[in-house]
Amino acid sequence: AQSVTQPDIHITVSEGASLELRCNYSYGATPYLFWYVQSPGQGLQLLLKYFSGDTLVQGIKGFEAEFKRSQSSFNLRKPSVHWSDAAEYFCAVGAAGTASKLTFGTGTRLQVTL
């Protein structure tokens, strides 16, 4: 069975500092990997995804993530955090198919201090 681990429940960074959110997955084949962001009381917005090809993926809002097969990781990074990035971030893994069942991590809540 596929699984996702986000080891950091809560992270606090200063505005302008760099950010890395960790995601480790367990999956038997080549995974489809996603990062979503959720503001309080809202739905999830897709930040970026990895299906195949270049292992460094660029997303919206200046985020990027790197797929490392040897480490089963898909960490999310941003070089300079803005106060508006404060939210909850979810990593998800899925398989190919029309109705892809995603497995989500438990999320990392990001707090940004000014």
Add this chain to the structure above:
Amino acid sequence: DGGITQSPKYLFRKEGQNVTLSCEQNLNHDAMYWYRQDPGQGLRLIYYSQIVNDFQKGDIAEGYSVSREKKESFPLTVTSAQKNPTAFYLCASTAQGPDTQYFGPGTRLTVL
């Protein structure tokens, strides 16, 4: 604008009552999903549907029911058999091909 709508945003019900949450999409997506979100537990899959008139149980289907009579609609009923129904419910949909799920804004259900 294309997207997924969920209504209502907030819903209050008395214990023992069934309640139906609405999910509509105008993205022409084939597959639709229902998730439940609780603090600290991420999203858990309740039901999903690949095509009209067909749906499958997810990881936590007990106490819930769904229907898929139209491609654009996938309502979720929370029955009185669901032991702890208070939660945030999210609907999502997926097109053919790359399997990116797009989410609605969610419905917060509170059972009193």
